[in-house]
Amino acid sequence: MTATSERPTETPANPFLETPERAALRASVAALATRYGQDYFQKCAREGRKTDELWAEAGRLGFLGVNLPEEYGGGGAGMYELAIVMEELAASGTGLLMMVVSPAICGNIIARFGTEEQRQRWLPGLADGTITMAFGITEPEAGSNSHQITTTARRDGDEWLLTGRKVWISGVDQAEAVLIVARTEDAKTGKLKPALFIVPTDAPNFEFRQIEMELINPEKQFQLFLDDVRLPSDALVGSEDAALSQLFAGLNPERIMAAASAIGMARFALSKAVDYVTTRTVWKTPIGAHQAIAHPLAQGKIELEMAKLMMQKAASFYDAGDDWGAAEPANMAKYAAAEACVKIVDQAVQSMGGNGLSTEYGIAPLLNLCRIARVAPVSREMVLNFVAQTSLGLPKSY
Missing domain, CATH: 2.40.110.10 (Butyryl-CoA Dehydrogenase, subunit A, domain 2)
Known part of the structure; x- marks a missing residue:
């Protein structure tokens, strides 16, 4: 091979860089979520009402059905894009749990295995948010x-x-x-x-x-x-005889979306903590300068980014039509994201001291919410069972 000064005419696709379309989607969802924010989400919860305004606007903008086929009113993209929507909503304190269920599980299953009549009946509404399915x-x-x-x-x-x-x-x-x-x-x-x-x-x-x-x-x-x-x-x-395989078409997206939700929640908590420890000064020094504060937050950031990469890997396999190939990274992403989220929320509270439990700073409600990621939609113990038996080939324990 001889050396040459000529530059390649095409740059190979970088799997670690989002396409301009995905970056634009992320920015658009973040802008929507920021307009509503955690205060809106918490007010709805405390008043016993639904986040109907946010859900309806996300549907009108095409965010809810971004993964569904275009011929049925969807965006024609995939789970990678729907995970972006989930992550950015959660990162602004407005994580919509029903996104995991309605467009991800139910929408994907009906799109792939439903009859033409079922697709026509349900998918347009699931895509624009006028129909919700549990x-x-x-x-x-x-x-x-x-x-x-x-x-x-x-x-x-x-x-x-x-x-x-x-x-x-x-x-x-x-x-x-x-x-x-x-x-x-x-x-x-x-x-x-x-x-x-x-x-x-x-x-x-x-x-x-x-x-x-x-x-x-x-x-x-x-x-x-x-x-x-x-x-x-x-x-x-679908078929009476193939529902187990059809189930994977919904359960892998469920785990990907659970990971996206936990990642977004962790980002929200980490951002709040970083802002606080950067400005909170004790003995003339911001407390974020102290390694006892800085290192746990840095560790949380590392674990969060690793979980996000595994989530993106799972979504990429799923969007390529490889259900079995998506199963391992989807379970691993859900596990890693949940663990990172719980750790980051806990450290955010610890870093903020008493303010971490106050209503003003918005972290305390996450103490309960982040625990959901560890137990649902599948517990971390069952994920470990899956990895032990499927990835490592260890004997089944049950």
């Missing part, structure tokens, strides 16, 4: 073990009858429908297999009750009760 998988006795789900769907002529219970289902009170994970009976073996059904929240024999929680959040959690809920044949999404 997702129901967790059950009181099954927890994270989807193989033990007991909600069953049985045929009754051309219709379905669903019976069962769900718990920890987000946003049912603001949803037009719930995408329910049930199980159907295999006529040949008699075994139950998972399947997905769209259940309108106003369907007869469908009930939901709010779970009281010590969280200041506009979006609530619910128990669901289904007692022979009758559904038309077209309520089934």
